[in-house]
Amino acid sequence: MAGEGxxxxxxxxxxxxxxxxxxxxDTSGGRGGVAIASVSTIVVFGLLAFLITRAPxxxxxxxxxxxxxxxxxxxxxxxxxxxxxxxxxxIAEALILPLALALAVLRSLPGPVFFPFRLIAIAYADLFRGxxxxxxxxxxxxxxxALQLNAVPTSTTFWxxxxxxxVYTAYVSEVYRAGIDSVHPSxxxxxxxxxxxxxxxxxxxxxxxxxxxxxxxLLNDFIGLxxxxxxxxxxxxxxAFNTAQxxxxxxxxxxxxxxxxxxxxxxxxxxxRFTDWLVLRDRRRRQAAGVAA
Amino acid sequence: xxxxxxxxxxxxxxxxxxxxxxxxxTVDEHEVVCLIxxxxxxxxxxxxxVNLIEQIDAGRIVVLDEEITARGxxxxxxxxxxxxxxxxxxxxxxxxxLRNVTLAPTKVLKQSRADAERQALELxxxxxxxxKARDYPDRLSGGQQQRVAIVRALAxxxxxxxxxxxxxxxxxxxxxxxxxxxxxxxxxxxxxLIATHEMSFARDVADRICFLDDGLILExxxxxELLSTPREPRTQQFLQRIIEAGRL
Numbered sequence: 457m458a459g460e461g462x463x464x465x466x467x468x469x470x471x472x473x474x475x476x477x478x479x480x481x482d483t484s485g486g487r488g489g490v491a492i493a494s495v496s497t498i499v500v501f502g503l504l505a506f507l508i509t510r511a512p513x514x515x516x517x518x519x520x521x522x523x524x525x526x527x528x529x530x531x532x533x534x535x536x537x538x539x540x541x542x543x544x545x546x547i548a549e550a551l552i553l554p555l556a557l558a559l560a561v562l563r564s565l566p567g568p569v570f571f572p573f574r575l576i577a578i579a580y581a582d583l584f585r586g587x588x589x590x591x592x593x594x595x596x597x598x599x600x601x602a603l604q605l606n607a608v609p610t611s612t613t614f615w616x617x618x619x620x621x622x623v624y625t626a627y628v629s630e631v632y633r634a635g636i637d638s639v640h641p642s643x644x645x646x647x648x649x650x651x652x653x654x655x656x657x658x659x660x661x662x663x664x665x666x667x668x669x670x671x672x673x674l675l676n677d678f679i680g681l682x683x684x685x686x687x688x689x690x691x692x693x694x695x696a697f698n699t700a701q702x703x704x705x706x707x708x709x710x711x712x713x714x715x716x717x718x719x720x721x722x723x724x725x726x727x728x729r730f731t732d733w734l735v736l737r738d739r740r741r742r743q744a745a746g747v748a749a
Numbered sequence: 750x751x752x753x754x755x756x757x758x759x760x761x762x763x764x765x766x767x768x769x770x771x772x773x774x775t776v777d778e779h780e781v782v783c784l785i786x787x788x789x790x791x792x793x794x795x796x797x798x799v800n801l802i803e804q805i806d807a808g809r810i811v812v813l814d815e816e817i818t819a820r821g822x823x824x825x826x827x828x829x830x831x832x833x834x835x836x837x838x839x840x841x842x843x844x845x846x847l848r849n850v851t852l853a854p855t856k857v858l859k860q861s862r863a864d865a866e867r868q869a870l871e872l873x874x875x876x877x878x879x880x881k882a883r884d885y886p887d888r889l890s891g892g893q894q895q896r897v898a899i900v901r902a903l904a905x906x907x908x909x910x911x912x913x914x915x916x917x918x919x920x921x922x923x924x925x926x927x928x929x930x931x932x933x934x935x936x937x938x939x940x941x942l943i944a945t946h947e948m949s950f951a952r953d954v955a956d957r958i959c960f961l962d963d964g965l966i967l968e969x970x971x972x973x974e975l976l977s978t979p980r981e982p983r984t985q986q987f988l989q990r991i992i993e994a995g996r997l
Contacts, residue, residue: 653828
C-alpha cells in the first residue's frame, strides 16, 4: 500500500540520494570515465584561457586586476580588515537565528487571539524583504546616529549590524516558516494526543524536524549575509571592501578588490561544504543507528 | 451507573457538512466496543472528538464521571488520560523508538528519564519490540511502527484507548501482529473504542459492535447478533458488501 511503501526505508533510494549528492564528481563509467572527465576538463578550461588571454584588452585587464605585486602588498591589510566582516557576520548571525525563529513561530500561531501578532510578523517580513538591503543600511547607518540621542550608539558598524539583522531576520524567518509548514499536521496531532502542550509539541516535535529540513537553505542565507557584510563598508567602517577601495584609489589598480574577493570566497566555500557534510552526517547517523541496534 | 465513556447527543459539522448527527454511546469499564461503517460515516471524527482534537458543536462527552466537553476543562489533562492510535502511526521520525515512547511521560507526567525508560523498555519487551528501542522509525516495518505507536500511547497509562483504523495502512501480512497486540490489551482489561474495517477481528475482540451510518449509530449489539442477523436494511447492505469483498 502507498502509505506503507513511503514509510519503509528503501536502501535503493538511499543509495540514489547518495549518488545524487556527489554528482559533481560523478565519473560513472569506471576508469574510462575518469580519463574522459580529465580530457574534457583540460579542453574546456584551456579553450577559455586561450580565448580570454587573446582578447585585445587582456594586457590592460591583467595589469589592473591581476597584478601579483599589488596583490601581495595589499593582501595583509585587507585580511586584517576582513576580521571586521567576520565579526559583523558572527554577531549578526547569532542574533538572526533566534529572532527569525521567534518570528516564524509567532506567524505559525493559530487562532484569532494571535491575529495581531501574525499581522505584525507578516508586515515585518514583507517590508524588510521588499526594501533593498543597501537602503536599509544607509537609512539606519546615516539616519540613526544623526538623531544624536545620548543612549543611541553612533558607531556605523553597530548600525550596519542592526540593518543586516533586520533584513536577514525577515528572510530567515521565511525559511523557518517553510520548514514548520513542511512538517505534516498529523505530527502535531500526535503530540497533542499524548497530552503535550502546544508549546512542548512545537519544541520537541515540530521544530526539530523543521530546522533539520531547512539547514541547506539556512546556509544559503548565511552565505548571502557573509557577502553583504561588505555593504557595511559603504557607511565608512574599515572592512575588507572599504580597505580594498582605499588601496585601489591610491594606486589606480583594482587588484585589491580581487584580494578582498579571495577572502570572502575562502569563508563561503568551506561553509557550503560544511553544510553538505552536516546533512550527510545526519543521514548516516540515522542509518547507522538502525543497523547497529 | 458510571461509564468509562459516555456520549450524549454529540453533533459535529465541518462547514455545512454534518459529520456526526447526534451520537449516543456508552462504553463501560473494561469493555471493548468496535465501530464499523463505511468510510465517511463518522468513525474517525467520533474518536477525534473524544480525544478533544476536534471540538463538538452540541452534546456532551463524559469520561469516568468528568464531563470533558464542559467549558474551561484543560484539554491537555484530558488527553493524558485517553490514548489514541492513528491509521498512519504518526511516530516522531527524528526520535528513536525509545524516545518516542518516553517523550510524553517525561515532559507531561514529569517522570525522570530513567524511570520513563525503564517503563518504556518493559512495554517494548512485552510487545516484542525490545530490540528496536534504539532504532529510528524509518527502519521499522509498518506493523512494527504501529505497535510502537500503541506502546507510546500505553506509556501514558491511559484509562481509555481509542484506535482509528490502525490496520488500514498496513500490508495484509502485517495486520495480524497489530491486532494481536490489541487482543492482548483486551485480555488485560483495557477499555477500548476501536474503529475498524476488520470484521472478523471485531467479531473476535469486541463485546459490542456499533454500526455507524451517515453520522448516526444505526444499530448496536453483541458481535454475533449484529454481524449475523442485523435488523436494519443499511446494516445488511453494508455487511453484504463486506462479504462480497471477502472480508468477513
